[in-house]
Amino acid sequence: MSVGPAWEVREDGGVTSWFDVRLEFTDGAGVAALAVVSERGVSVEDVRARPALSLDDLAELADWIEGPLFEACGAGPERVAEAAGPRRARPAWPRGVEGRRLVAQEYRAAQAQGDDPVLAVMCATGHSRRRSLRLIAQARDAGLLTPRHARS
Known part of the structure; x- marks a missing residue:
């Protein structure tokens, strides 16, 4: 290097x-x-x-x-x-179904409070915006969140 x-x-x-x-x-x-x-x-x-x-x-x-x-x-x-400011290590985040369930929970809680749900997932997981969006998409695909767009 x-x-x-x-x-x-x-x-x-x-x-x-x-x-x-x-x-x-x-x-x-x-x-x-x-x-x-x-x-x-x-x-x-x-x-x-x-x-x-x-x-x-x-x-x-x-x-x-x-x-x-x-x-x-x-x-x-x-x-x-x-x-x-103080630097925190990325919090441990479970993989698989449990991780997707927690992502969906954070996302819905932020929506209910009127906050940015993607930002809430970013803060909870410690991941970047792109990685958090991928986690949200996985939660949607697993049926834990409603589809982003209504399909006809």
């Missing part, structure tokens, strides 16, 4: 830094990413992979690069974590 600075922007007393990240694997596969480190934490802006990454691997990418990225930018993880 190699990490190198791309550019940095200083604004309103804060610093946002972009880094080029490259991962090369022994089987010839590789990932090139543009990662951003700011007071709010680490995010990935652009990813190019050969072969293409699965959605699960893409969700794990930030975890793969976090340590080397912090070392390269010279900021200890504590500094960025303190600025971003």
